[in-house]
Amino acid sequence: MDLATFLIQCLNAIQYGLLLFLVASGLTLIFGIMGVINLAHGSFYMMGAYFAYGLAPFVAAWFGESFVLTLVLGLALAVLIGYALEWAFFSFLYRREHLQQVLMTYGLILVFEELRSILAGNDVHGVNAPAWLAGSIPLSDLMTYPVYRLFISAVCVATGLVLYVVIRQTRLGMMIRAGASNREMVQSLGINIRLLYRIVFAAGVGLAALAGMIAAPVSTVYPNMGSQVLIICFVVVVIGGIGSIRGALVASLLVGIVDTFGKVLFPEGAGVVVYLLMAVILLWRPEGLFRSG
Amino acid sequence: MKTMKRRPGMVMAGLATGLLLAAGGAGAQGAKVKVGFMLPYTGTYAALGNAIENGFRLYVQEQGGKLGGRELEYFKVDDESEPAKATDNVNKLVKRDQVDVLVGTVHSGVALGMAKVARETKTLMINPNAGADAVTGAMCAPNIFRTSFSNWQPGYAMGKVMAEKGHKRAVTLTWKYAAGDESVGGFREGFEAGGGKVQKDLTVPFPNVEFQALLTEIASLKPDAVYVFFAGGGAVKFVKDYAAAGLNKTIPLYGAGFLTDGTLEAQGDAAQGLLTTLHYADGLTNAKEKTFRAGYMAAYKAEPDVYAMQGYDAGQLLGAGLAAVKGDVKNQAPLIAAMEKATIDSPRGPFTMSKAHNPVQDIYLRKVEGKQNKVVNVAIKGLADPARGCKM
Numbered sequence: 001m002d003l004a005t006f007l008i009q010c011l012n013a014i015q016y017g018l019l020l021f022l023v024a025s026g027l028t029l030i031f032g033i034m035g036v037i038n039l040a041h042g043s044f045y046m047m048g049a050y051f052a053y054g055l056a057p058f059v060a061a062w063f064g065e066s067f068v069l070t071l072v073l074g075l076a077l078a079v080l081i082g083y084a085l086e087w088a089f090f091s092f093l094y095r096r097e098h099l100q101q102v103l104m105t106y107g108l109i110l111v112f113e114e115l116r117s118i119l120a121g122n123d124v125h126g127v128n129a130p131a132w133l134a135g136s137i138p139l140s141d142l143m144t145y146p147v148y149r150l151f152i153s154a155v156c157v158a159t160g161l162v163l164y165v166v167i168r169q170t171r172l173g174m175m176i177r178a179g180a181s182n183r184e185m186v187q188s189l190g191i192n193i194r195l196l197y198r199i200v201f202a203a204g205v206g207l208a209a210l211a212g213m214i215a216a217p218v219s220t221v222y223p224n225m226g227s228q229v230l231i232i233c234f235v236v237v238v239i240g241g242i243g244s245i246r247g248a249l250v251a252s253l254l255v256g257i258v259d260t261f262g263k264v265l266f267p268e269g270a271g272v273v274v275y276l277l278m279a280v281i282l283l284w285r286p287e288g289l290f291r292s293g
Numbered sequence: 294m295k296t297m298k299r300r301p302g303m304v305m306a307g308l309a310t311g312l313l314l315a316a317g318g319a320g321a322q323g324a325k326v327k328v329g330f331m332l333p334y335t336g337t338y339a340a341l342g343n344a345i346e347n348g349f350r351l352y353v354q355e356q357g358g359k360l361g362g363r364e365l366e367y368f369k370v371d372d373e374s375e376p377a378k379a380t381d382n383v384n385k386l387v388k389r390d391q392v393d394v395l396v397g398t399v400h401s402g403v404a405l406g407m408a409k410v411a412r413e414t415k416t417l418m419i420n421p422n423a424g425a426d427a428v429t430g431a432m433c434a435p436n437i438f439r440t441s442f443s444n445w446q447p448g449y450a451m452g453k454v455m456a457e458k459g460h461k462r463a464v465t466l467t468w469k470y471a472a473g474d475e476s477v478g479g480f481r482e483g484f485e486a487g488g489g490k491v492q493k494d495l496t497v498p499f500p501n502v503e504f505q506a507l508l509t510e511i512a513s514l515k516p517d518a519v520y521v522f523f524a525g526g527g528a529v530k531f532v533k534d535y536a537a538a539g540l541n542k543t544i545p546l547y548g549a550g551f552l553t554d555g556t557l558e559a560q561g562d563a564a565q566g567l568l569t570t571l572h573y574a575d576g577l578t579n580a581k582e583k584t585f586r587a588g589y590m591a592a593y594k595a596e597p598d599v600y601a602m603q604g605y606d607a608g609q610l611l612g613a614g615l616a617a618v619k620g621d622v623k624n625q626a627p628l629i630a631a632m633e634k635a636t637i638d639s640p641r642g643p644f645t646m647s648k649a650h651n652p653v654q655d656i657y658l659r660k661v662e663g664k665q666n667k668v669v670n671v672a673i674k675g676l677a678d679p680a681r682g683c684k685m
Binding site: 001002005008009012013015016122123124125126128136138140142143144145146148149218219220221222223224225228259260261263264267270271 | 336337339469494496497498500501505507508509510512513525526529530533534538543544556558560561
């Protein structure tokens with residue numbers, strides 16, 4: 001591998017890692033702060049991708065073609081859905097066992113897949129990147145790099161920064177962190193913990209859907225697309241330390257690097273290198289890299 | 294007196310028994326042939342399962358609802374494309390419903406499970422899609438037939454085509470699973486027989502669709518051409534990623550037909566001009582294709598696809614067998630002999646059965662134009678699968 005190829009592979013690894021981070025950050029929020037194992041997280045990612053595909057024609061018809069407006073609309077819808085789901089289902093799960101959480105969220109996967117089948121069908125769909133991001137940059141004599149992929153990375157970095165600032169520097173973030181460590185104490189101080197959880201959950205769903213929408217032009221939109229993402233996201237969350245946004249970022253990048261170079265250098269074992277990484281890290285630090293709270 | 298009185302009764306009883314027996318015999322002769330569809334009716338492959346059943350039923354309808362003079366009775370099991378449930382599902386048809394013929398399926402893993410049970414119970418089985426080489430290779434049996442293709446066939450044909458185009462060094466890329474390995478194996482054989490050399494085999498774990506690292510690898514290897522095997526969502530993503538990376542301008546991409554079948558809507562511009570090989574294509578002009586297309590449109594208000602065609606041919610193959618034994622499906626030896634000898638007048642063009650019961654068929658070279666895989670020419674005429682491991 002010459003230097004140029006190596007650098008391009010590093011770019012690929014970081015880009016993939018950042019996208020993983022965007023999906024996994026929502027999962028780690030819900031898992032770490034509220035203690036709910038949410039298997040339906042992949043479905044929210046899929047929902048986002050189908051929003052990008054399904055909302056675009058409506059936006060184009062009413063407001064003229066606008067990718068950003070589609071994103072905003074889809075995000076708003078996802079947050080609303082997240083809010084409603086928390087009220088209807090997840091609020092009953094906090095005090096239950098993990099097994100019951102797994103059963104219910106698995107049930108939700110089936111419901112979402114069936115809804116997807118009824119509303120959007122079983123076909124594979126492509127989503128076009130907006131014209132202003134459709135170009136590409138030459139990297140070597142043969143290869144070019146799509147601008148859209150750089151845009152994905154930029155969105156992921158921006159989202160990560162916003163998350164960091166909100167959780168570390170704002171009053172809301174302080175309440176969320178406090179709620180994660182001691183629910184009763186926060187409640188007795190007069191903070192509406194139910195509302196707080198509802199907001200966190202809606203934000204988690206929004207993050208997953210945003211990742212799905214952003215990824216749709218490169219990943220295409222197809223049935224069961226959430227299940228693949230779900231597994232790798234759990235790996236990221238477990239490596240990073242449950243509930244830690246910083247951990248999710250480091251773990252995403254690690255997984256991105258290991259997956260990318262694993263595919264190239266050890267094609268025979270490409271399927272397991274990520275899980276090996278997880279095993280090694282858990283042996284070294286059973287709680288993950290960064291344990292929050 | 295008593296005996297006198299009894300006699301007519303006994304005569305009547307005897308007569309009645311005789312009549313019943315006669316009726317029973319006639320009943321057996323006119324009994325319906327039980328056909329068991331084991332196909333995916335839910336999940337990702339649901340549309341394929343329905344298309345296959347539609348195709349099969351269309352042929353039977355065209356024959357007035359009868360094959361070999363007998364009516365058909367259908368039984369259905371949804372195999373969910375779930376290999377772990379294959380044995381249980383196929384036993385529902387074989388043991389519970391006691392079907393005479395199994396028709397299925399799409400997923401290769403499930404098809405191998407079906408073939409195992411079919412071998413053990415000697416139930417006639419017609420596979421209308423799954424391409425696993427082993428179905429008519431190591432698992433082959435007198436009672437197992439296939440009306441689709443083996444994964445080896447389109448791969449081998451493309452290898453030959455690419456070698457003829459003057460490509461010397463190729464890189465292959467597929468998901469790391471049986472179908473991909475078999476397709477690439479066929480490709481290597483055809484390509485190296487034509488004087489080419491496979492520079493490197495790249496794989497991605499199934500069903501991973503993160504291709505960027507491997508595209509970079511391809512760019513650094515600088516081969517003359519790339520051969521890939523992908524289907525469905527992965528095929529859409531790969532073709533788009535390949536174009537987005539700019540590789541389509543410098544390193545031509547080729548694939549087995551599934552790369553561009555049912556995916557062109559989503560692939561859009563990225564797929565235009567791609568060359569693939571398959572046993573079916575858009576724009577075929579034979580008479581059967583025209584009547585089949587018209588008949589299918591009239592019956593189902595939809596364009597038939599390759600799966601509907603394979604289902605239709607499964608109906609034709611069974612029809613050829615049943616005609617030879619006048620519908621006596623239990624008379625298996627002559628039934629199988631007739632199916633082996635049959636020439637199926639398929640919409641893809643006529644084909645016959647190989648010794649291992651896989652179609653000996655023309656493989657077409659197709660080019661993507663708009664939303665169609667237009668036929669360019671016949672890549673290989675009458676290509677037979679080598680049926681490795683088949684002892685029959």
